[in-house]
Amino acid sequence: MVARGLRYIIALGQVLRLAGPHMRLSGSHRLKRPKPLFGKLLCFGKPPLFGKSLRFGIAVALLCPLLTPAPAAAQLILQGAQPQMLKRQPPGESKRPARPGAAGGSSVRSATSHGLAQRPAVVTPTGPAVAGRFAEPTLFGTDLYLNGNGSSLKLTRAGNGVSAELKLAGRAIGSPDQLCQVDMASTGSLLALGSPDGLPRYRIDAPVCPIDLDVMDDAVIANGPDGGACTFTQAQCRAEVTGLWGPKGTSLGPKVRDIERERGRADAALRDVFRQVLARARGPEVTREAAEQAGFSSRRSMQCANYVAEDSHGFCNTRLTQARVAGLRARLSPQATAEARAQTPRPAAAAAQ
Structure with a gap:
């Protein structure tokens, strides 16, 4: 009975050893354990090998997983868990970033040396999105x-x-x-x-x-x-x-799409610059600026209603919006701000001091 129980313990040790399969991310290297004959004889031999000593049987059951190799098992490679290998620089390529205006597009920081895919540079417009130059x-x-x-x-x-x-x-x-x-x-x-x-x-x-x-x-x-x-x-x-x-x-039909794009940019620029104007306004100036903006929208609608085929092209609305943006930006200039402060009357209490 003791021998049969030890057999069960040994079998259980083998099951526990095989229950944890080896999971590798790459199969380039694999450590192999030695296969000593002593371990096989000790663990899979007949009961007389280790006698009827219960302590010795338990020790053998615990040591068998270490003394005998595991049978070959298929390695599990998880998709997406493979290590990212750095790409090598081709011999003929230069590691310097492309110069502006050179073939291949805009200038971007070179990422080839780090194995990263290059992305096109994002160019953010910095100039005003309104007309107002002499052409x-x-x-x-x-x-x-x-x-x-x-x-x-x-x-x-x-x-x-x-x-x-x-x-x-x-x-x-x-x-x-x-x-x-x-x-x-x-x-x-x-x-x-x-x-x-x-x-x-x-x-x-x-x-x-x-x-x-x-x-x-x-x-x-x-x-x-x-x-x-x-x-x-x-x-x-x-x-x-x-x-x-x-x-x-009647001549603006072919330019409708261009005018629509200009109008979208002008409307966005007007919202942005008006927020800046309100951010600088203090006290009653906020109400005055809001009333002025509402008055502009009303005047623009009335004035552009007289432009021929305005509903078809929106040329008048676009140009008046661009002019409004130019005016508000001029008001936000440092020189205009300084002049406005100089013209603002000081309170009587402050003037007395």
Whole structure:
């Protein structure tokens, strides 16, 4: 009975030894244990090998897993658990990153030496997403039309300055049913007023009809006298001048997709810059800025409703939004901030100190 029990103990030891299979991540190396004949005879021999001593049998049962080798078992290689080996640099490749403008795309940090896959560099736009530059090939010498039709404006270079030529379509004074036209041309260069609202501004300094022109790439925002119209008494004609002057509305069909992309960027830029304006505002300035922004949205809707085919292309909405962004960014400039602080009246208590 004792011998049979020891046999069961030995068998149990073998089962426990085989229950833990070897799990390797790679099969490049495997340690092999020696296969001594003594272990086989001791563990699998007949009972007379170790007699009827219970202590000796228990010791043999515990030592048998160490004295006998395990039978060969299939190695389990877990998918995804294999070690990542570093890729070797091909002999002909350079470890230097690609130079900007070279073949293969933008410049990225070299990762080949670390065995990592290269990713294209992400370029984040840093400049304003609005128009507002002088683009002589598209603006100068091109006819621009008020609200995409009717009165026309042409800006040209005049030496180091800019000259303007207008053909204003209006209605006869006292007879609104009759149409009239007034031609205006600057005798010299327009008066340059800098960029107070972020866009180059020029003035047609005519006593009968002074007009301020904020110049963009392919459009001009004009602001005339109070009421938005000029009255020419001698010609008995009254003509509207305030509004957006741009290409004919019926000619913008092929550019609809480009305008839509520009509008999306302009709307995003407006939200971003307006948040910055509100962050700098203090006290009642917050309410004033919010009211001004709401007023701009209302004026834009009313003004662009007059642009020909605006519902089809959205050109007017896009350009006025871009101009608004340029104005708010100019307001956030360090120089404008310093001037605003200088003009802010100090409280009486602070002034007394």
